[in-house]
Amino acid sequence: MKKIVIAYSGGLDTSYCAKYLSKEENFEVHAVSVNTGGFTKEEIEKIGNNAKLIGAKTYKNIDAVSNFYNKVVKYLIFGNVLKNDTYPLSVSAERIVQAIEIVNYAKEIGAEYIAHGSTGAGNDQVRFDMIFQILAPGINIITPIRDKQLTRQEEIAYLQENGVDMNWEKAKYSVNKGLWGTSVGGSETLTSSSPLPESAYPSPLVEKESKQISLTFTKGELTAVNDVENSPEKNIEILENIASKYAIGRDIHVGDTIIGIKGRVGFEAAAALITIKSHHLLEKHTLSKWQLQHKDYIANWYGTHLHEGQYLDPVMRDFEAFLQNSQAQVTGKVFLTLHPYRFALDGIESPFDLMNSNFGKYGEENKAWTADDAKGFIKILSNAGKIYEHVKQQ
Template identity: 40%
Template sequence: MTKRKIVLAFSGGLDTSYALVSFREQGWEVITANIDTGGLHSGEGESVRARAEELGSVQHFVVDAREELYRRVITYAIKANYLRNGGYPSCVGAERLIQAEKVVQVALENGADAVAHGSTGAGADHVRYDAVIRALAPQLEIVTPIRDERLTREQETTFLQERGYEVSAKTTTYSINEGLIGTTIGGGETYGSWDYLPEDAWTYTKSVDDAPAEGVELLLGFEQGEVVSCSVDGAAPIAATPNYAILKALNELGGEHGVGRGIHMGSTMVGNLARVGFEAPGMLILIAAHRELERLVLSNRQQAFKATLGTTYGDLLHEAVYYDPILDDFRAFLDSSQQRVTGEVRVRLHKGNVVPLGSRSPFSLLDAAAQQGVVYGYGSSLWTGEQARAFAHMYAMPGAIAQVAGMKS
């Protein structure tokens, strides 16, 4: 009898390692797919492949999805200045769209009967994966042993060790997911609301104490809302190709200067409160610089409406609303809003801080006002003192009338 074939989204971590061995023991022919969205550093791709083969994968695929992730997801997150609950750049959550799509593609191309992922039922990733699989390949069975069996990390560790497989002590304590947008660290201290992650839990960012005493200055160039250039302390610009190269470089540089650490706490789409550590230097730097440039070139009404719409757009992506046509409408608005977001921003990184120092643009509203003789706090040739007095008088009238009306009650 021909074995049934399953494609497992495989990271090499504890959950997917358990799933691979469990599937093999159940009689599945297991194909593993590792979707690279920025989490594979030098040599790690081969170590993940070796782990998959050690655990019994009959075929292993590595799919490089970094450029597509940057083009379809990251550029719009920056245009939207999206930070979940005002502080978290949806590190790995927004990447699941691309990862799940590529896993489905591998499954369809290899005649699989089922697709599997290692998500638990306590977070949001299982919804993200399922949403993509149901939309693109509803004929495929979805198998999720960690979710269905409700296993603890300790139980998974014991299962593997009893079969002679080594398990890193750190993976037993923490679940670590890394990508271009950033790294998430869950487990241990994040199960409660009081304790902070210890120093050895962080993966690549330095502590503020260990960051260099001297900071660095960046010059970031944008064209219609997309970063196109970056130089450090006046040196030659960082290569802007492939399209994610600057973000990758800023993750490394920002991490060296203690930038990007945080712990996010918020409600998930399934209704529970979650807390997770994250490291996302590059996104926090680029969003800070992009927002500074927008302040120079966008009107107050544009900024206010865009902030609301950008948050809604980002929340929908974070919550796995991937294929509703309204997202196309949001992206059209974001693209339109960026027509004048072109220019340069000076940013300083110092001891965990991202400090915008200045910005300039051919579309600067500040420069346009100065050309008309309007300089804030200094004067204006466009109106007289008498006109300014009249404006202040009329502007104050609604409040004054309301105050008088309130005195009668």
Template identity: 55%
Template sequence: MGEPPVDYNAASSSTQPKRREKVVLAYSGGLDTSFAVKYLSEDCGYDVYTATANTGGFSAQELATIEKHALELGAVKHVNLDITQEYYNKSIKYMVYGNVLRNGTYPISVSSERMFQAIAIIKYAKKIGADCVAHGSTGAGNDQIRFDLTFQVLAPEIKVITPTRDLSLTRDYEINYLKDHGFVGDFKKLEYSYNEGLWGTSICGKETLHSDENLPESAFLRPMTAHDDKRLTLDFVKGELDAIDGRHYDDKVKAIQDLEDLVAPYGIGRDINLGDTIIGIKGRVGFEAAAPLLIIAAHKLLEKYTLTKWQQYWKEQLGNWYGMFFHESYYLEPVMRDIEAYLTKSQRNVTGKVIIDLKPYRYDLVGVQSPFDLSKTGFGEYGEMNKAWTADDVKGYTKIYANPLKIYHYNQLKNGIADDDL
């Protein structure tokens, strides 16, 4: 099998417990976490309990396969933690309220998912009285911080174990290790790695590793198959998606899933985001998120009609901070609850219908219909007719409005200072 990059036996003995301690492993079914099950149970002597926190990215069949493999690898018990509804209620809803897009581009799907997965895993670990908790993140990305920080804050008494990161093992070593221990899985290295969830799919590999390349059509999981234009309507009630083409949804998760199925075939919601990672390097990730991007775009348009200028201004500032804190593992910072309270209050009049034209690879926001439309109040029509003021009112208003500028420029002139900028 070959020698590991580090002293494997030394690493094992340093973590060898005096009794069979209980460890909860955040298990995805991939190579790293599959290796961790076998390594922690056989080489380190732990009773391994595996847990998969589903945020809408796994089918029932996939979850069944994940559980089967976990038990075959030696897990004492496996649980599937369905947190999709909680993820919507405590995360997605507020990201829509805040029109959250990382760098104005990315709907922070993985960032937000990982925080809720980490919370679910550590809650389960505390519930069963685990001595330790483990995850399979490497040392090169954001997820290690998200898991570590959440575990430390919510359960500082529980030890965190990270074999993939600490041992720095190669992919081939992990595969050979599993084979030598009687487990042969389909761990073929693919050109791209995907993370699917309710709020979008991330795509990493090949072109995302180079600054001058874009993802080809073949890299996306949902092919572009729709070629005919389609008019679509989305109804919002107090900022939440309520209906698609007139069909009302009590289940908001189902609404997002149905909208994704409807609009993804148009090839919209695809992009690559370049951002600053928590660990200080630049990270480039591709994604496809048709429903999230369309919902946010429609919601933002409706807000333009139903919110005042200063509501929009301050909501944009707080929305940006909310997204940044979420991305950088600070979901548990109490100011996030304060921002959520503001965002919720700001949505009291964000009710109405948004009309959208879908086209191959793009969409057009046509307009809105809302009882709270501030452009339809009877005070006047922009550029056409003033109904609530007279010409003399405007003349007097402008004279007072100009006073600060008059004072400044008069003072400049009085002191013989020429304004070269004019």
């Protein structure tokens, strides 16, 4: 039988793919899900059992949380990346690593085919197909949902006719949880005007009393929460557990999709937003003026290319090298206060803090230059403007 690896989430689309390809196309189906955060042990076991019941010969869950952090999330933090100044690229960042893990697994077991359940109307089809084609041009890509343009009801009817009668009732909101945030889609996000209701977000407000916490960064990486050291990815999980109880990090992102239409999606990403904003504050104290200036547009391009599936282009490694090098002195502690629905950055402490009082205090005193030095500096600095105005008036 022909071996095929399916990017399997356990939802309706991938369940249809598993059944259809094993029964109608006579494939030997190997279902794979990639954990980039958000899976519990019980959920993994349930997904695996369902995959085999539907027709998969094997099921494998690949733990890629650390890989996801080291390959992608780390650089999103270094770059303080927020798409359209809003979205921390929660899902788009995950898909890249998931696609790479899936294609590597297909090669490992000698599969000549890979399937995914994407439709023809979203970004994921582009991300998956590009990674598969670049890393494994000899492997054929099968996409039944996209190719057959199936409706949800048609998929359910087919599965029921073939003895797969699970609870396919569509949840009111589509939720995708991962290490770097949770996306939330519903009828409201298909409009341009309606907000998501409180009930749509998976993390309800629990804590109402303000709480002070500290985050420690070492060369740009989150190495401790409240002075307790762990791996950066573990610290992100710990911070999410603390801050999500305050219902922090909710918003709706509006952006341009890869296929040219506008898209709108809700999300909650307490740890991602707090980490990015805290890291950025520490950078403001420890990086030079021009490091901050150039990091800004490089990070924006890094996030844009990542979002559009261009992760494997060599320019991404160039961006990463710059971002990594910029973090040499981004070490210190950030103090913040959590409140219901928001957080406040209180300040930082760092041995590399460039607010060095030996040179002066802004608006108060100058120690490293005289009044005459200041006057001469300002006079020279205004030369270009003087020349421009003189020529314009003539």
